[in-house]
Amino acid sequence: MxxxxxxxxxxxxxxxxxxxxxxxxxxxxxxxxxADWPEPVHAVDISVTGKNASLPPAKGHFMTCAxxxxxxxxxxxxxxxxxxxxxxxxxxxxxxxxxIPPAHSDAQIREDLVDFLNLALTESWRELxxxxxxxxxxxxxxxxxxxxxxxxxxxSTLTASxxxxxxxxxxxxxxxxxxxxxxAVDVAALLHNFNLHPRTRDWFxxxxxxxxxxxxxxWTEKRKVRIESxxxxxxxxxxxxxxxxxxxxxxxxRGLKLTPLPHAKVLPLLMRQTVIPxxxxxxxxxxxxxAAAAARLQGWRIEIGDDAYERQDHLAELEELxx
Amino acid sequence: xxxxxxxxxxxxxSPNVVVTPLGEGALLLHLDSKFFHSINLPGWGILQLLExxxxxxxxxxxxxxxxAREHERAAIENYLDELISNDLVGSFxxxxxxxxxxxxxxxxxxxxERHDEPLERIVTSAFDPSVPLAE
Numbered sequence: 139m140x141x142x143x144x145x146x147x148x149x150x151x152x153x154x155x156x157x158x159x160x161x162x163x164x165x166x167x168x169x170x171x172x173a174d175w176p177e178p179v180h181a182v183d184i185s186v187t188g189k190n191a192s193l194p195p196a197k198g199h200f201m202t203c204a205x206x207x208x209x210x211x212x213x214x215x216x217x218x219x220x221x222x223x224x225x226x227x228x229x230x231x232x233x234x235x236x237x238i239p240p241a242h243s244d245a246q247i248r249e250d251l252v253d254f255l256n257l258a259l260t261e262s263w264r265e266l267x268x269x270x271x272x273x274x275x276x277x278x279x280x281x282x283x284x285x286x287x288x289x290x291x292x293x294s295t296l297t298a299s300x301x302x303x304x305x306x307x308x309x310x311x312x313x314x315x316x317x318x319x320x321x322a323v324d325v326a327a328l329l330h331n332f333n334l335h336p337r338t339r340d341w342f343x344x345x346x347x348x349x350x351x352x353x354x355x356x357w358t359e360k361r362k363v364r365i366e367s368x369x370x371x372x373x374x375x376x377x378x379x380x381x382x383x384x385x386x387x388x389x390x391x392r393g394l395k396l397t398p399l400p401h402a403k404v405l406p407l408l409m410r411q412t413v414i415p416x417x418x419x420x421x422x423x424x425x426x427x428x429a430a431a432a433a434r435l436q437g438w439r440i441e442i443g444d445d446a447y448e449r450q451d452h453l454a455e456l457e458e459l460x461x
Numbered sequence: 462x463x464x465x466x467x468x469x470x471x472x473x474x475s476p477n478v479v480v481t482p483l484g485e486g487a488l489l490l491h492l493d494s495k496f497f498h499s500i501n502l503p504g505w506g507i508l509q510l511l512e513x514x515x516x517x518x519x520x521x522x523x524x525x526x527x528x529a530r531e532h533e534r535a536a537i538e539n540y541l542d543e544l545i546s547n548d549l550v551g552s553f554x555x556x557x558x559x560x561x562x563x564x565x566x567x568x569x570x571x572x573x574e575r576h577d578e579p580l581e582r583i584v585t586s587a588f589d590p591s592v593p594l595a596e
Contacts, residue, residue, distance in 0.1 A: 202582065203587060204593030208587075256589075259587075259588075272589050288591060406497065409580060413587055416492040418477065421479045433483075433484075
């Protein structure tokens with residue numbers, strides 16, 4: 139049995155694994171959370187064993203993902219992957235028990251662990267009042283914009299382009315959002331990595347040749363790189379969001395096209411950036427946090443043309459709007 | 462009189478629906494269908510009555526206090542019909558608690574608008590709410 143310790147935002151994970159292979163595979167996704175967390179952390183235990191669980195699959199009453207279903211139980215949660223791996227959460231002791239069948243291939247082990255660990259972390263963050271947000275963020279002294287897009291929609295490239303104009307970032311993919319006691323809403327960084335496509339170098343030469351790095355998943359050509367290794371001093375850990383921007387690539391647009399987002403569309407856009415479990419207490423807390431944020435955010439939609447990053451003046455209008 | 466709701470029928474917000482105030486109204490999310498709905502201020506006032514369980518009779522009485530006139534009864538019943546047909550409100554067997562509803566402003570007909578696109582029922586992962594890519 140091997141142990142390791144990880145800081146994942148406000149959660150401190152103690153990982154116990156039965157074999158060195160399981161320890162290594164479970165450590166990889168947990169070690170990505172490299173943004174500093176200034177406050178005390180909440181301790182969570184995760185144990186990973188290699189055994190057949192021989193339990194029926196979860197029905198997905200709490201959550202249904204592409205490869206995993208999750209149900210509520212009397213004591214916490216029960217999750218299963220389509221491959222046969224299972225995961226139990228005992229809420230009273232903040233303990234997660236993951237069982238991976240020994241016959242699993244290395245790829246199946248990795249995929250199942252990523253799904254279960256994502257569940258363990260998001261659930262733990264929610265228990266602390268934080269709402270996980272699948273978005274990028276750029277921030278200056280006075281303003282902070284949350285950037286939302288579908289996969290491949292251009293969050294990372296727009297974030298990188300604004301960093302080059304002096305902005306800082308809280309990340310391009312995973313953030314946490316929380317309402318404070320005074321009603322204000324804060325956004326916090328989890329990862330200071332970027333997922334960049336190798337052709338980003340065409341616009342931003344300082345990125346260098348990324349083709350030597352492994353793609354970070356079988357489903358994308360993007361590579362994971364540390365932001366500070368390319369743009370030192372450009373990461374931030376906390377901010378107070380002021381703008382919500384829906385980012386969309388449009389090949390028939392020249393440069394950037396900015397249009398205001400009606401206020402009624404701000405909360406729905408935020409809702410589409412987080413997973414809302416079918417659990418009334420959790421869903422109510424998430425919705426209340428998002429509504430508090432939406433009340434304070436100016437919404438904009440940005441259409442990004444193929445030539446948007448060829449000239450710096452294309453970004454001036456966006457910068458003026460945000461300032 | 463609504464064809465579907467008796468005057469003394471007990472009604473309450475469905476247990477699989479969550480509500481949050483938004484602007485002058487509120488937003489409702491149905492946790493099974495993942496559809497969400499916006500309601501205006503009078504609609505939010507009525508919904509607060511339904512959160513604790515109430516009857517059509519009590520709703521009509523409260524709406525009259527808030528400024529509704531007799532000819533607006535049909536609009537209130539239409540609103541309730543819409544809530545019921547979307548499984549946002551259902552029959553209720555317990556004892557209504559007489560919860561106080563907050564309403565301040567000019568009365569107008571209660572409205573509900575269902576947003577066209579529901580949230581995804583199957584998501585990529587516990588963190589990523591997007592529709593899963595084909596593998």
